[in-house]
Amino acid sequence: MSEITFTGVSHSFGERVVLRDVTLTVTEPRVGIVGANGSGKSTLVRMINGLVTPTSGLVTVDGLDVARHAREVRRSVGFVFTNPDTQIVMPTVQEDVAFTLRRRGLSRDEIAERTAAALDRFGLSAHAEHPAHRLSGGQKQLLALAAVLVAEPQIVIADEPTTLLDARNSRRIGELLASLEQQVIVVTHQLDLVANFDRVIVIEHGEVVADGRPDAALSAYRALLA
Numbered sequence: 001m002s003e004i005t006f007t008g009v010s011h012s013f014g015e016r017v018v019l020r021d022v023t024l025t026v027t028e029p030r031v032g033i034v035g036a037n038g039s040g041k042s043t044l045v046r047m048i049n050g051l052v053t054p055t056s057g058l059v060t061v062d063g064l065d066v067a068r069h070a071r072e073v074r075r076s077v078g079f080v081f082t083n084p085d086t087q088i089v090m091p092t093v094q095e096d097v098a099f100t101l102r103r104r105g106l107s108r109d110e111i112a113e114r115t116a117a118a119l120d121r122f123g124l125s126a127h128a129e130h131p132a133h134r135l136s137g138g139q140k141q142l143l144a145l146a147a148v149l150v151a152e153p154q155i156v157i158a159d160e161p162t163t164l165l166d167a168r169n170s171r172r173i174g175e176l177l178a179s180l181e182q183q184v185i186v187v188t189h190q191l192d193l194v195a196n197f198d199r200v201i202v203i204e205h206g207e208v209v210a211d212g213r214p215d216a217a218l219s220a221y222r223a224l225l226a
């Protein structure tokens with residue numbers, strides 16, 4: 001697994017302080033991040049692949065300073081956005097999944113093979129030729145995951161990956177995330193999704209307020225919400 005570190009990380013958007021002096025070392029295979037709306041979860045995980053650069057402090061992935069080596073870090077960190085429309089870049093479902101691989105210079109045959117396997121894995125094979133933007137919200141979320149996972153990143157970050165999914169697909173994504181070989185970091189409001197993870201971090205007003213095994217951390221979070 002990779003080692004992700006946050007050292008004295010703070011972040012402000014204008015006057016608004018969103019993260020305050022966060023220090024964490026993450027090495028576990030499955031890490032959940034929970035917290036109230038606006039607590040700073042997305043901002044925190046976006047720092048892992050350089051989508052947000054901290055106002056102060058340092059974020060590293062396997063020793064690389066993300067702020068200085070964002071391109072290199074992004075090759076090993078796959079990021080699945082909450083809103084799949086943000087990351088659909090190609091006209092058809094198949095082309096969208098193949099896009100990441102084409103940028104990596106793989107052969108046509110290999111791209112076709114890996115794309116077909118990814119579509120199959122996510123139940124999207126029947127939609128391969130369909131316009132990606134016409135998929136349902138849930139199908140788009142599955143497509144976003146397929147397009148990230150097809151590149152086999154070392155770390156998968158998913159920011160609320162089940163928001164648009166029905167109960168069946170939500171369970172399916174939960175099982176899939178749990179079964180991946182990769183290190184997985186999930187931001188979610190669906191607490192059962194991270195209940196069997198190795199570690200859960202609770203963020204409140206930009207600070208880590210609980211951090212540990214899911215049962216203890218989720219109890220602390222439920223107490224905060226009550």
Ligand SMILES: Nc1ncnc2c1ncn2[C@@H]1O[C@H](COP(=O)(O)OP(=O)(O)OP(=O)(O)O)[C@@H](O)[C@H]1O
Binds near residue numbers: 013035036037038
């Ligand atoms: N690009 C931005 N510009 C200005 N403010 C922002 C920006 N991104 C986030 N914020 C603000 O920072 C705060 C934290 O946002 P963030 O998205 O990190 O929270 P979150 O815990 O992921 O919330 P949610 O559970 O609602 O998705 C919020 O008040 C949000 O409005």
